[in-house]
Amino acid sequence: MKFLTRINRNYLILFSITLIVVTIVGYLALHLIIMDEAKENLLSREYLIEKQIKNTGEIPNLNPLIEVTKTDEGGIVKPSFKEVIIWNELEQENEVFLEYSNCIKVNNTYYLIKLRRFAFENEDLVLALAIAIFILLLSAFLISFFITRRLNKTVWAEFEHNLHAIESFSLDLNKNISLIESDTEEFERLNKVINNLTEKLKTDYLMLKEFTENAAHEIQTPLSIALINLEEILQHDLKEETFQKMVASISALKRLSSLNQSLILLTKIENKQFLFNNEVSVNEIFTRKLQEFSVLFETKALDVKIQSENDFKIGINKQLAEIMIGNLLSNAINHNVHNGNIRIYVNSDYFQICNTGESNLFTNDTIFNRFVRGNPRSYGLGLAIVKKICETHNLDIHYTRDNRHCFTIKQKS
Amino acid sequence: MKILIIEDEIELLIAISNFLIKENYICELAENFKKADEKLSINDYDLILLDITLPDGNGLELLKTIKKHQIKSGVIIISAKNSTDDKINGLDLGADDYLTKPFQLSELNSRIRAVLRRRKFDGSSIITFNEISVNTESKSITIHDKEITLTKKEYDLLLFFIINKNRVLTKEAIAEHLWEDSIDLSDNFDFIYTHLNNIRKKFKIAGSKDYIKTLYGMGYKFSDA
Numbered sequence: 001m002k003f004l005t006r007i008n009r010n011y012l013i014l015f016s017i018t019l020i021v022v023t024i025v026g027y028l029a030l031h032l033i034i035m036d037e038a039k040e041n042l043l044s045r046e047y048l049i050e051k052q053i054k055n056t057g058e059i060p061n062l063n064p065l066i067e068v069t070k071t072d073e074g075g076i077v078k079p080s081f082k083e084v085i086i087w088n089e090l091e092q093e094n095e096v097f098l099e100y101s102n103c104i105k106v107n108n109t110y111y112l113i114k115l116r117r118f119a120f121e122n123e124d125l126v127l128a129l130a131i132a133i134f135i136l137l138l139s140a141f142l143i144s145f146f147i148t149r150r151l152n153k154t155v156w157a158e159f160e161h162n163l164h165a166i167e168s169f170s171l172d173l174n175k176n177i178s179l180i181e182s183d184t185e186e187f188e189r190l191n192k193v194i195n196n197l198t199e200k201l202k203t204d205y206l207m208l209k210e211f212t213e214n215a216a217h218e219i220q221t222p223l224s225i226a227l228i229n230l231e232e233i234l235q236h237d238l239k240e241e242t243f244q245k246m247v248a249s250i251s252a253l254k255r256l257s258s259l260n261q262s263l264i265l266l267t268k269i270e271n272k273q274f275l276f277n278n279e280v281s282v283n284e285i286f287t288r289k290l291q292e293f294s295v296l297f298e299t300k301a302l303d304v305k306i307q308s309e310n311d312f313k314i315g316i317n318k319q320l321a322e323i324m325i326g327n328l329l330s331n332a333i334n335h336n337v338h339n340g341n342i343r344i345y346v347n348s349d350y351f352q353i354c355n356t357g358e359s360n361l362f363t364n365d366t367i368f369n370r371f372v373r374g375n376p377r378s379y380g381l382g383l384a385i386v387k388k389i390c391e392t393h394n395l396d397i398h399y400t401r402d403n404r405h406c407f408t409i410k411q412k413s
Numbered sequence: 414m415k416i417l418i419i420e421d422e423i424e425l426l427i428a429i430s431n432f433l434i435k436e437n438y439i440c441e442l443a444e445n446f447k448k449a450d451e452k453l454s455i456n457d458y459d460l461i462l463l464d465i466t467l468p469d470g471n472g473l474e475l476l477k478t479i480k481k482h483q484i485k486s487g488v489i490i491i492s493a494k495n496s497t498d499d500k501i502n503g504l505d506l507g508a509d510d511y512l513t514k515p516f517q518l519s520e521l522n523s524r525i526r527a528v529l530r531r532r533k534f535d536g537s538s539i540i541t542f543n544e545i546s547v548n549t550e551s552k553s554i555t556i557h558d559k560e561i562t563l564t565k566k567e568y569d570l571l572l573f574f575i576i577n578k579n580r581v582l583t584k585e586a587i588a589e590h591l592w593e594d595s596i597d598l599s600d601n602f603d604f605i606y607t608h609l610n611n612i613r614k615k616f617k618i619a620g621s622k623d624y625i626k627t628l629y630g631m632g633y634k635f636s637d638a
Contacts, residue, residue: 217466220493221422224515228428231517234581240629247583247631254585257515295566299604334601 027130042100067114274317282312303341310348350410446470487528556619574635
């Protein structure tokens with residue numbers, strides 16, 4: 001959940017609760033105050049009536065609001081309030097009244113007084129006031145909500161922008177991360193920390209990259225010396241045993257060197273150090289490679305067929321395209337069986353290369369891993385390189401196996 | 414034939430020069446930029462082997478001096494960097510070839526001869542070995558004056574053998590010469606045997622001797638002996 005959404009949501013929940021509680025408490029308080037007020041009003045009316053009877057002897061009667069009757073003895077009714085329902089002739093309905101009844105003694109005569117007020121009047125007032133409170137609070141809340149939201153948006157906009165900058169930051173691109181300066185102290189601190197971190201990351205990364213590159217290249221020189229000297233010794237008349245040992249040593253050094261070169265290649269693909277993207281025709285490369293590899297097919301008695309409905313084009317460095325298809329073909333040859341076959345299928349959406357071969361335990365998830373090898377003589381880097389090339393060129397490679405091993409490459413959708 | 418070898422790694426410098434002396438070249442050595450620059454401005458060379466990573470300067474700068482003072486000489490760059498950019502860069506600046514470390518002497522030999530042939534220092538584009546004669550210009554081969562057809566790879570292999578005659582060649586060296594690094598062979602060199610069989614068959618039909626000797630099943634030697 002976004003920071004602002006979260007803040008807003010919490011704000012909304014808290015305010016809804018406050019609003020309801022304040023409205024209810026306000027309603028109750030108002031109710032109490034207004035009922036008190038109504039009772040006081042009835043009591044003052046009683047006082048006025050008592051005075052009127054005393055002064056004029058008139059007994060006021062205003063049904064159903066004032067009802068005074070003479071009575072023989074006092075004390076039959078204690079002063080009390082209650083709600084009564086009385087039939088209203090005019091409106092033809094029952095109405096609720098607040099009734100005050102008391103028994104007073106004026107000039108030695110007892111009067112039973114019943115004073116009434118519309119209870120609805122009070123209730124309506126309370127309700128109206130409560131609604132007013134509710135509306136006032138609600139509008140105050142809404143206004144403050146929208147204002148804070150706007151403010152938050154401007155305050156957090158810088159943060160949002162910087163977050164984007166951090167998200168799109170990549171060590172490979174070798175670009176500095178550009179953060180907006182902020183007036184907010186905390187944001188500025190964050191920016192400083194991020195700038196320092198990325199700066200350090202970048203220098204470390206470059207150093208490591210340089211180190212790997214240099215180390216890999218430096219390895220080639222001593223290898224050259226060793227290989228050249230071994231080759232020279234090989235020219236002497238050697239006993240079979242010595243000869244074998246020499247050849248094994250040369251072979252091992254060669255392997256070390258190609259392993260090293262494959263790793264350099266992988267790093268270079270990863271670092272996107274291959275330039276000059278051209279439109280490359282897969283058909284054309286396959287046709288050329290099949291010609292070039294024909295002796296390899298012949299040696300293993302492989303039946304190789306290419307079926308091409310349409311050409312598959314990739315925007316790629318030509319050398320990388322050659323490496324990719326070369327490695328796929330090498331793989332199909334190296335892991336094939338004698339008298340096996342290779343089938344290549346090319347159309348404009350994808351191309352596929354399938355070969356017969358021993359079954360293995362590899363899946364689409366594991367077969368492209370580095371140093372995963374199908375036979376002890378391979379380095380396990382060929383397919384890793386193919387995968388890396390695909391990844392850096394928006395291509396999708398998929399391995400499937402039923403009775404044949406198939407690699408399918410298509411444009412990523 | 415006079416060759417200047419520019420290489421900062423002394424061991425490598427000596428090994429290369431020893432080999433080239435045996436192959437009847439006259440060698441001069443330079444182990445740094447300064448010395449190389451000096452030699453280049455005084456003497457003439459037919460061929461220059463140039464390591465581009467030197468301790469006191471960039472070998473590509475030397476290439477500019479070479480193109481100024483030694484217009485006729487061929488240049489082969491020797492580099493630890495197997496990078497297409499560097500290759501293109503070097504070739505653009507006028508180098509004839511680019512060899513990546515580690516290389517084998519037989520490969521160096523074959524490259525040197527190719528450059529010298531291209532620059533006509535060898536005088537002739539015909540290389541002969543007894544009854545076999547290779548025309549490097551038309552890429553054709555005649556045995557007893559009768560032309561035989563080989564595939565491109567077979568031709569490359571035969572030429573490699575003849576140029577490195579009497580030398581022991583490992584399968585690795587042959588595979589590398591034929592494929593450079595365009596294929597991951599997984600040490601599977603059986604195809605060499607296929608190539609050799611094809612060549613032997615064609616040679617036998619043309620009435621040539623089998624000069625390809627197999628050494629303990631691990632290496633080959635093209636030799637009359």
